[in-house]
Amino acid sequence: MSNPYLPFRAAIIEVRRETAVDFTYRLEADMQVAGGQFVEVSIPGVGEAPISVSDFGDGWIEMTIRRVGRLTNVIHHLRPGNSLFIRGTYGRGFPLERYAGKDLIIAAGGTGLAPVKSLLNRYGGNPGEVKSLTLLAGFKTPADILFRDEIERWRRQHRVEITVDRDDAGGWPGRVGLITGLIAREPISQPENTVVIVVGPPAMMKFSTLEFIKRGIKQENIWVSFERKMCCGIGKCGHCKIDGAYVCLEGPVLNYTTAGRLMD
Known part of the structure; x- marks a missing residue:
């Protein structure tokens, strides 16, 4: 063994x-x-x-x-x-079979863009796997924006909206405001055929998922990814445990029907 x-x-x-x-x-x-x-x-x-x-x-x-x-x-x-x-x-990754043929919206805050980068690249190279893909990404300031070259490529492949919390230096030509503002304005014509991934800091995930639910997205069509202190990775040490769930085993990608009761 x-x-x-x-x-x-x-x-x-x-x-x-x-x-x-x-x-x-x-x-x-x-x-x-x-x-x-x-x-x-x-x-x-x-x-x-x-x-x-x-x-x-x-x-x-x-x-x-x-x-x-x-x-x-x-x-x-x-x-x-x-x-x-x-x-x-x-851990468990994103269930790609649940997104097939759907309108997929990815909402990422800060370094939360990293865990979904492979999905954006995958669907960019295989556009027929989902009906459509939209990336909503939020960063603290323009200086904190990740993957600038990839974002420009994703713009040619998907619908991409970027916002920053503040523009201290001035000169940022894009949106300023929280990512929840992007979600509130996002055109969602068929919520019953829309699936959502939310990754980012805990507060961002909490309020973003609530905003998507307001927009008519069913909880079972929302996935989040938790960042915890997962020391052992195999459910033995208990550092990542929330209530009775070991995030390193059941997550880090969790459906909101489970994650909604675990957000702390």
């Missing part, structure tokens, strides 16, 4: 700067991944943390990592040729 806690060494192939504190790392990794799953990333003697897989392909995965603590501070000094240690993948 293999050791589920045993990581493997993954070489860094590419590093791309997204913002002052967010970097995307492409690593050499031959592993089975579903969009929405996460891995445990570690550096011996420094620490370990759960990180969402933002994209993946044949022989590689990508993770967009924000510098927020001891481990991520060290990671942000690494360059191609260096390595990270990875174990996983863990």
